[in-house]
Amino acid sequence: MAAILRTLNVTKRFGGLVAVDDFSFEIEEGSISSIIGPNGAGKTTFFNCITGFYTPEEGLIEFKGKQIQALRTDQVTKMGITRTYQNIRLFANMTALENILVGMHSRLKTWWPEAVIGNKRFRDEEKNALAKAQELLEFVNLKGLGDQLARNLPYGAQRRVEIARALASEPDLLLLDEPTAGMNTQESAELTDFIRNLRDESGITVLLIEHDMRVVMGISEKITVLDYGSKIAEGKPKEIQNNPKVIEAYLGRGAASGLEFSAA
Amino acid sequence: MAMLEVKNIHTYYGNIHALKGVSLHVDQGEIVTLIGANGAGKTTTLRTISGLLKPRQGTIFLNGDDLTKYPDHEIVYQGIAMVPEGRGVFSRLTVLENIELGAYSRSDRGEIEANTQRVFQMFPRLEERAKQVAGTLSGGEQQMLATGRALMANPKILLMDEPSMGLAPILVEGVFDTIVEINKEGTTILLVEQNALMALQVADRGYVIQTGEIVLNDTAENLRRNPEVQSAYLGIN
């Protein structure tokens, strides 16, 4: 399989701080990969570089063979990358359905004068968009909750709406930033299954950041470990789990990671 | 008599009835944990105890003194300090200033100085970064700061809201080590955790809260063995 995303020597600095340091990386199309690393290692910053929130000072980011490091966020989205956020960032006062419709924005083709006139093309497109949004809602098991305000939804549901919103833009690559943060064990397990199904059914490539080792180890085909902005290890879950560098910098005794239990 | 006694509190967010008669108690020297799913009302319980929210009904006693009659900012003077959810450090202030603010409720200069030293001893990392602006600390360091800051109030009881959230596994271990240490030094702790596994390892007793109601109440040991708790909160089936 071909690499869908490649980065070469990406460096992002904040003043004197090097948040991402000469980071090269690639993921294969259709895979599920993870990035882990201590707090402040630069994981979220790396996501921000890919999605165009930040422009890296150095290095190149190539997506589906095109360079994207200088693009604006909305252009990156149009090319097929979307993301979710470490702390959920839904449009709180819009309904779940409206959130998903906004996610679809980049796929809608009509121009505003058509909306003003209200021609057939516009009406058809709106109808289709609505239908598709309902479909997505169903896909994330939230059928019937479309008219709820996003902020009134339970936390787990909000996560799923966020993912549905991300999917609405028909991405090829989905970036998830700590999708299970603040979830309890059972909820995390459900979400893990959901992500795996998503990849299996629609072939979307998934890259996630996660601190919950049960999720990471259970789902990832490849794990990359960041520390102080640079890569300290990369490989299959088993390799990472036993890598002394990773244990020292990140995993620790393993008591908190739940690995003990899953092993038991 | 229990040190902290929460009796039948009902708390609302506007029309949302978040706590539906929560009662719990914490004894001197204990670590008590409160576990539950998202939105169960754990944070709301702590906020109500610390005075940030006023219950519409119910009472909270600390050593026999009713806390609900005090405005939010006077609760800390009664001996309750809180490590808020999401750390809540003052990100534009320096580490040292954050720590000094922790002692805002006190005026015994000498004692404060000693206390600061104790916090620095417990978290040497903070002393290294004393002049740094708190917002630029890493997540784990911020958690240390929030804890250290709360200790500066010299509380009789410390409320901790998800101190391990979003931390790397190695830091999570550190946080729980600290909790045990603080407790050993004589501070009573009410701990809210999503990471029930760890919480029940360090706690003496625990409560399980579900949609605003306490549904279980037992020793930590028993809770860990409880099959319902295991499947719902510990990921064991």
Add this chain to the structure above:
Amino acid sequence: MSTLTQPKLPTSERFSQLFGKYIYIAVGIIIVILLIGRIIFVARQESYPLSYWTFQVINGLVLGGVYALVALGYTLVYGILFMINFAHGEVLMMGGFAGFFALQYMTSIGWANGTALQSTLTIVFMMLAGMIVSVITGIVLERLAYRPLRGAPRLVPLISAIGASFFLQYTALLVFGAVPHNYRKPSVIDGVWKLGDSGIIISYTGAFIFITSILMLLGLFIIVQRTKMGKAMRAVAEDKHIAALMGIDVNKVIVFTFALGSALAGAGGVMLGLHNTVIRFNTGFLPGLKAFTAAVLGGIGNVLGAMIGSLLLGLLEALGPSALGLPTEYKDVIAFSVLVLVLIFRPSGIVGEVLSEKKA
């Protein structure tokens, strides 16, 4: 992986990139070059002596000093509540009126123009009267018009503040009458220094304003950075709930902030009255607007920024027209244009907010 080559964006993309990032810089450079060119051209043509520029700098600094006293109040309140206290100019006006009546009284008992000591005491008394009345106005304003709205979206307190501004202005019109109230400078402060033959003149009141505003800035700095109250203020600015957890009485801190800002405005009102010798119901409006502009120019919420912004604005107003060879009517056009320009290149003001720009 080494096959990656340098970026090749489609033309349209490249244009939009340019538009997004570089056009600002390009336009900025062009504008600055044009401005410099114009200034050089004008300087050649007009050939004002150096003393002229010095004189205008002095005028500008005094003007800036007045703005600073008001701008500091804006910035303090903004820094804590993130609201624009649109009625702050009216707080100044109330102080100005109080100072006026105090002066009238002192004149009637003969102190204003009595011995140097009496005259000095007159000024002290006026300042006190102005500050007290302004503080009362500010606190009442906070209690009635802003506190009930705390936590509401920003537009709401803004509209409330606009309402309060109209209310205060026209209340003053009704209560004190429409006619201008003219200050008579007490004798100690009535006069000018002539600097040799240079033609430069400094009025006592001008020097008084400038020095006072610097002192007030220093005082404020010490209060905010060094005292316990200052630390509490900064904590409240960041997070009111967590501040309350620390045992900080948030309402008290906010009231204190309003009182502090209002006291400065009150002092400003009296000094404005002493310097420019007139107070009317709408006296607060224009300085209020300018000071607000100055606070934003410097970076709102930032005490030092307010000072720098104010002095810069004062200097722009005084020097700008001459430097660009325009009639003085254009001073405000110049001032506002510079504001827009500065904010384009430094969207959070000259000194900037301390907030990080972290986005995601």
Add this chain to the structure above:
Amino acid sequence: GGGASDAGNTGDAGDAGDAGMQEPTFGGASLADFEGAAGFVVVAPGDPIRLGASAALTGPIPEFGLDIAQSYQLGVHDVNAAGGILGHELEIDIQDGACDGDAATVVANGFAADPSIVAVAGGTCTGETFGLQPILQQAMIPHVTSSATNPKVTSEDCTVCNRVALNDDLQASVVAPYMFNELGLTQIAVMHDNGDYGLGLAELVQGYFEAAGGTVVAFEGIQVGDTDFRAALTKIAASEPEAIYFGGYATEGGLIAAQMEEVGLGEAIFFSDDGVYGQAFIDAAGAAAEGAFVSFPIGDEAAELNEAFDAAYEEMFGIAPDDQGPFHAQAYDAIALLADAIGRAAVADDAGLGYLLIERAALIEAIRATESLQGLSGVLTCNAIGDCGAGGIQIFQVQDGAFVQVSGFGMD
């Protein structure tokens, strides 16, 4: 505006008819011919003759507006005290024109919609007056302004437009030569408040002064509402004028005079206009007022009348008119002029039942025909385009804290 024919006087006329009284006639034509007809106003017995007024009670110069409004009230009071007009009292409906064309539009439409309004006094500002004019013209309601001095306010096209204030052109044409010839000034700076009135006058003065042979070394504007004019004055000082002529109003004028010394213009003469005349200027300028020149249309000639007026005004409103604003005399005269013209234009009914018929066209003509009417501001005579201001500009100098007339140009 046909929608508003049901005004109050209809009902009263009906009552009179019901009482079985004789139907009034005017020159043989019956009342019904005029009742509600567009060009006429019928005043029933016992009803007042109604005037409208637009005064700037809010906006940038409320103190002037209030002065004018109070003078209107006093004017009406005096007319009524002297027996009214043909047995009818005068009544005035003062609305807030806010010194703003926008507000004036509404005010004027209100008067146009009210068939009992005979004439209008005002507006205070030029913009406000321009807002009134098109509407009043359409409704054939004459107006007299007492303070709008812009030359464009009166013109051949506008038959309803009149003023008792003097045209700025006259003021400038008197003042500029006076400065050049009498005061011997050759280099002056001209300042203005960037308002319609101040700027217009300043430009005229500049023109006349240069025509007389002098040089205008600087021409600078200030902004109303500002109180610190030192930067502008510093700039002017650099061109070393012998005098500053200022077009504008008293507050700014006073401040400029006061601040001149602080920029080294202590020796230069301060010269200004009728908007500055008044106690307000002396109060604002303080000691610096001494020696300043100000032109004003009222001379010592009418001093006695003015004294009586001042006393009555203070009695009625508790403030001396000079403390309130500069245009009270003209405002008072506007009412007097309207009352006089109405007296000439109104026709009593044939049988002396107490009805009064006022033909709007006749009133418009009557105003223009005003001649030698003694007012507070001088002797009023209207010309063909409605300029009725007393015919002279006098020049005053502040001496020992009071205005002393030093020249009486243009006096008849």
Add this chain to the structure above:
Amino acid sequence: MKIKDGIRAGFIALGILIYLDLIGLPKTFGSSMVVTFAVIVFLFSLFSLRTKPAEAPAPLPSVLVNGLIIGVITGLGFALITFGFASLQAQDVKVTDVFAQISHENIEALTGVDKVALREGQSVVPGLTKLAGYFILAGVLGGVITQFPASKVLHIGDEEKRSSARYWLMLALPFLLFAFFLALRIEGVDIGGSEENSFGLVLIYACIAAALFAVREVKAGVHKIGFSALIVALVLVIPQLTDLKQNAILGAVMIFVIMGIGLNIVVGFAGLLDLGYVAFFAVGAYTYALISSPESYIVVNLPWFEGLNFWAGLPIAVLLGAAAGIMLGIPVLRMRGDYLAIVTLGFGEIIRLLLLNLRDYTGGPGGILEIPSPNLFGLDLGNPKGILYLGMAFAVIVTFFTIRLRDSSLGRAWVALREDEDVAEAMGINLVAIKLMAFASGAAFAALGGTLYAARQVNIFPDNFALDVSINVLSLIIIGGIGSIEGVVLGSIALIGLPEILRSVDEYRIVAFGALLVIMMILRPEGFLPSTRRARELHEADLDSPAEFEG
């Protein structure tokens, strides 16, 4: 009910009365003010003594005592202060030097002792005793009334069930008010007193407001269509029935409706706080003036150009307005929140100052005169009625345009932008494009309003385009209910229409306007008729807690 509460209430009431005294109400309204003040005391006691719904009803004695306390404090306090002023007056001290309204008339209105008598030493005590007596009586009465069941009506019930009778009444209300208005015109009927012109206008306002509420409440479907058609018909006939002044005022209201709808796009939809909206209004007005008035610089200096008529000038003005919107939009794209507010404010001032100072081209403070008014197929629209109809037509067009945009993906993108700019961008929304679109359409509407304004005024001046226009438009969309178009209409009526009626009450008008803004924000920050979405947002923080949580 503690005694302390009564004392507090008494002093607050006294403060209000003194305020009203200082701003000169007694002087303006004469001796009737004593009674009015007593009524104020009465109402105030009623409201402050009424127990809160949750508490148990206060016993009669405690309420009575507190009523008495309120009465005594207000009565004695006010009498004492008036006595003080009167003594000063009697000694010929000029109180008006400090408090401009405390003249002899003021004292006379309150005590019945006129100036001459006062100087001759007549005592004001009897008058003041009477006054104090009134107040005390009013306070006690207020206390007594709280005990009557009828006063419970003052507690507005939590959730009134909407009965069908109420529903139909709501639908009928606009027509009833309209009928009332028609009845006024019947000869011999004199309901509104001498100010019948104003009274009629108030009825029209009430009628339109009622219609707006009803349209919102009416059930969807046939009901809605039929009802709306009736309302439209009603609105169309109104200008035929109203007089010149009423039409002129309604015309002004319409111009502000058009502008309000435009600003609503910028502030209400896209969440961009614009304090310099007047700039575009000015661009529209001056563009049209410059290319149409025979007095304008362009027409005067181009020998072959005779000036365009309204219909030719309108599109040019609107396009230039939109262009100005984009021009302002580009530099402020990166700014957020309050910086945007101050920059737009600055921009508005720059435009006004340029109009003022570029006098060779704009006529400076002298403005541009003789702007031609519109004509339609030979029909002169240059009168209040014509302008009003034209304004209504424009408002309809603008509304249509706005609603269509709001319901498209662009509309959703604006909401997303307002909620979270970064995330919106990450959804593939081109922020530049949609922000500029918001600025451009908002500006175009303002320019449309400006053109109409210029045609209505005939003469325009830079002063017409000062900051207060921006503030008015912003206030009206917020008071009306942000994000909603009905809200804009209602806001325009409340903030533009109503004050016009009060024009003869001069300065009190603006004091009341200011107070209204403050009170409104406290009691109903989402405005009268908000869009449901905005109402939700504004109540986000409305929590049952001492200090609200925002997130």
